[in-house]
Amino acid sequence: MSDTLHLRTVQVTRYITPLREGGSLPALAEADDDFKYVLKFKGAGHGSKALIAELLGGEIARALGLQVPEIVFANLDEAFGRTEADEEIQDLLQGSQGLNLALHFLTGAITFDPVVTDVDPLLASQIVWLDAFITNVDRTFRNTNMLIWHKELWLIDHGASFYFHHSWNNWENHAKSPFALIKDHVLLPKATELEQVDKAFKEILTEEKIREIVNTIPDEWLLWDDNRDVPEDLKEVYIQFLLIRKNNSEIFIKEAQNARQTLI
Incomplete structure (x- = not known):
């Protein structure tokens, strides 16, 4: 048995809309696998520590047999977000280049x-x-x-x-x-x-x-x-x-x- 869990990595292709109910400005986004995700940014308030907590908490829950949406690593490339009109969101995207975290969006939940x-x-x-x-x-x-x-x-x-x-x-x-x-x-x-x-x-x-x-x-x-x-x-x-x-x-x-x- 491997000593590492293997999560999929997706490339974020489209920023759809901010989800403003969270303090860290997560977003609904689409990736190169054509699925929609709730995207959590390492450039947000608590930085990568919030992503670590999300990853550990979610995967421990899954290991215990509880229902958690699929967690993936979500890559933001350098050019992503340059066309975003909202300055706060543009800063967030620019500060989150590289690996972020995303959860499968449960449509209709x-x-x-x-x-x-x-x-x-x-x-x-x-x-x-x-x-x-x-x-x-x-x-x-x-x-x-x-x-x-x-x-x-x-x-x-x-x-x-x-x-x-x-x-x-x-x-x-x-x-x-x-x-x-x-x-x-x-x-x-x-x-x-x-x-x-x-x-x-x-x-x-x-x-x-x-x-x-x-x-x-x-x-x-x-x-x-x-x-x-x-x-x-x-x-x-x-x-x-x-x-x-x-x-x-x-x-x-x-x-x-x-x-x-x-x-x-």
């Missing part, structure tokens, strides 16, 4: 509404476990970051995960954090099977699987201005963060269970 759609306790527990594991702050009633497509629940937008990497201090402590923000999770009231899910998911997320996912991060996304570490060392930090977090999962499970008790 509707935003998940917890009032309308009932989620069974097992699936709710799986999603709550995932988000506590990857420290995803962004799956709340205000912004569910889930879609209903072909009558199935799909997870999107994991760019707010792994927030330890914005400061990069005390990452070992972050790995053992209870993740108190799980109290705001939209599916927490339904998550009654966290211990069962914990056992199953820890068996799936072997060290080999975690390394395979983390090694997918392109080196060029790890060349941060404020950082002198080489990409391989940074990948190892992500790997160790996930391994420590998995091995101490009872900390975030207990936090989620306690938070749920206060809700019901």
